[in-house]
Amino acid sequence: MTDKKQNQLLDTKLFKKLIQFVKPYKLVFVWVLVAVILLALLGAARPYILQQAIDNNIAKKELDGFLPYILLMGAMLFAEVIFQLLFIYYAGWLGQTVVKDIRIKLFDHMLSFKMKYFNNSSVGVLITRAVTDMERIADIFGEGLFMIFRDLLTMLVVSSVMVWMNWELSIIVFLMLPLVLYATRLFQKYMKKAFEEVRTEVSNLNSFVQERVTGMKILQLFTRENTEYRKFKEINERHKQGWLKTVWYNSIFFPIAELSSSITIGLVAWYGGLNTVIGQTASLGDLTAFIMMIPMLFRPLRQIADKFNTLQMGMVAANRVFKVLETTSQIDDTGTMVASHFKGHIAFQDVHFSYVPDEEVLKGINLEIEPGKTIAIVGATGAGKSTIINLLNRFYDIQSGSILIDNTNIKDMTLKSLRSQIAVVLQDVFLFADTILNNITLNDKSISESEVIQAAKAIGIHDFIMSLPNGYHYNVKERGVMLSSGQRQLISFLRAYVTNPSILVLDEATSSVDSHSEQLIQNATDKITKDRTSIIIAHRLATIKKADKIVVMDAGQIVEEGSHDELLKKQEGYYKNLYEVQFLKEEVA
Structure with missing residues (x-):
């Protein structure tokens, strides 16, 4: 003043x-x-x-x-x-x-x-x-x-x-x-x-x-x-x-x-x-x-x-x-198109983006994802993998270029309808101090308990939930402290699955979970990505090898694209080097 x-x-x-x-x-x-x-x-x-x-x-x-x-x-x-x-x-x-x-x-x-x-x-x-x-x-x-x-x-x-x-x-x-x-x-x-x-x-x-x-x-x-x-x-x-x-x-x-x-x-x-x-x-x-x-x-x-x-x-x-x-920090929600359901075709066209002015995180990204296909994005920390997720959901707006879903610019869609068709499972799972059921539905009255149970059985985690006191009505306390990291991850998979999204984005993180939870997570991943356009920030070789296409990123750019076998054939390739350093021991094990 x-x-x-x-x-x-x-x-x-x-x-x-x-x-x-x-x-x-x-x-x-x-x-x-x-x-x-x-x-x-x-x-x-x-x-x-x-x-x-x-x-x-x-x-x-x-x-x-x-x-x-x-x-x-x-x-x-x-x-x-x-x-x-x-x-x-x-x-x-x-x-x-x-x-x-x-x-x-x-x-x-x-x-x-x-x-x-x-x-x-x-x-x-x-x-x-x-x-x-x-x-x-x-x-x-x-x-x-x-x-x-x-x-x-x-x-x-x-x-x-x-x-x-x-x-x-x-x-x-x-x-x-x-x-x-x-x-x-x-x-x-x-x-x-x-x-x-x-x-x-x-x-x-x-x-x-x-x-x-x-x-x-x-x-x-x-x-x-x-x-x-x-x-x-x-x-x-x-x-x-x-x-x-x-x-x-x-x-x-x-x-x-x-x-x-x-x-x-x-x-x-x-x-x-x-x-x-x-x-x-x-x-x-x-x-x-x-x-x-x-x-x-x-x-x-x-x-x-x-x-x-x-x-x-x-x-x-x-x-x-x-x-x-009076702070104007909102995403410009001027789109008029209400997206009811996506076929799942995604295109990033010459996308430039920076969190801080003059420090580009994405430097002219061009990426196309076919409907129903699964792509895995790999790369070193800071390569821009998570930024792809943030931009697709319009948590941030790009500086230049365009992002299209089914040949429609996402800026032309209402934010609510866009995000309702995209489910995201993040690496850092956040659970509220509430029951498992409410953490899954997020108090959406249109999703019944029976639908949640059916979805849990479909991806193979119903037995795990029922093993907890009060089952689906078990209170996980603040930030889900009553559950292990693997269990929280499973809940987040179910939260995404019950919304029946057109597009699925997974920041798959299983490095800190036990082998049993990892197997459940892998099974859940296979189930919810089937016949659905999926983008996975991959941390495990098993997920990468199953992807229809692997996108390799480095310093805000896509440096390689192709299947696991195709990329391994590239001598001195970025993915081949990453595979030998990070994934080869996992495959041998």
Whole structure:
């Protein structure tokens, strides 16, 4: 933010964005404002009623007419309680409802981001935006904005009543206000800076903890516990120091505000008492009413400063959330063709692509895959094999060239229909903390449990699933930690198979699984690739030899194509060398 924005009491541009989410609930918003106005009027009316009771009855020692004042005070207190209840409830309801809508929009927006955005963003920070920052935005309505408006209105009404009742005593009160107002303004300014620092450190803390908990196994394997412990202490210390700044500012401001209120009451009691006894320009009722109203004038100032902290935290959080909402990192989904089923003809035509500008990963790829055929892509790490998968699913857009499926550019298809026809089994299998059944169907109600069971039997993994407690309803916990890597891989094969895709992409990884799981995976691979266009990033010789065509990649280019036997006949060929180094021992074994 610029310094100018830092000094603003309220970022009006940002506030207008928030108000857009209030519009569907404008009736509730209006009723909350009505409750605020009535609370301010009722609060200021009570001292006036008390002043009348004292001057007309107590001072004169007359009982006639005293009871109506008491009954009126009681009715006003009862009404104030009712309106206070309605105000607190519906202000909170409005805040939580608005936040629900913003959170839904934020999550929906994040779902459409390119993979590049997630690669460059901290998971902990994104979680903070979607959860913690949202609660701060809710406080804008529940504890910030309406509370400030109520306090300001109360001050305005009380000040007017003071002037109307006794202008001389009002001057004494108003002489102290500039000091408190100046202190309040300074307090607001420094608290906003402090809260921005706190929010930054909260994001850092969330990000650090999330990453370390996720990678705890690595930390323990490499005995990095002490190092990470020291790093955590440093981040936690910065977080504490950020909060201590807010505590320090509070400890300075609130005693000043309280002292100002007490001094003002003392001056009014002294000057008003003299006038009551000597000059008779102020009545006993005036003096009592003013002593009652001074806290009603100064307390809102303290509350405004306190609630302004809440408002500032909410606005800082809202600014962070809207930055994510306004991030344009989506794949251009302007295609109009809805792909219902592919024959499976795929063509990469002079495709150039780079994750980072001027660092090409694919350098003019030309590749054709016939319908129903299986190709295996081999090559060294970083050759561009996985990039082929990312581009086919349009996780990224190419810089030049074209990718066609059944002679139609994939950019002309809707993203949803394109991806629904392509199933991908990744090397790094991700499972949610849910049942095996839900991890397979991903809560797609159109896929029944019986269909899942039938598919599992078809690819030969039904017995493995039934061997687990509760079978298909076994909860695999977070990231599937209750299963081995081979078992997770089998679940991912079944997840792909039940969708009955037109095109299948496999990042086949069996190097770290036991021989039994490997055999099951190989059988599953044979089953799901049969009569289906399949692209396999191959890690095992058995899969490579079964492929209809082998594509050999090196440094972002296709250097060789052909069958296993054809490529081995090429003297000094890239594949032959790769085979002798990587695969020959496997074949001999």
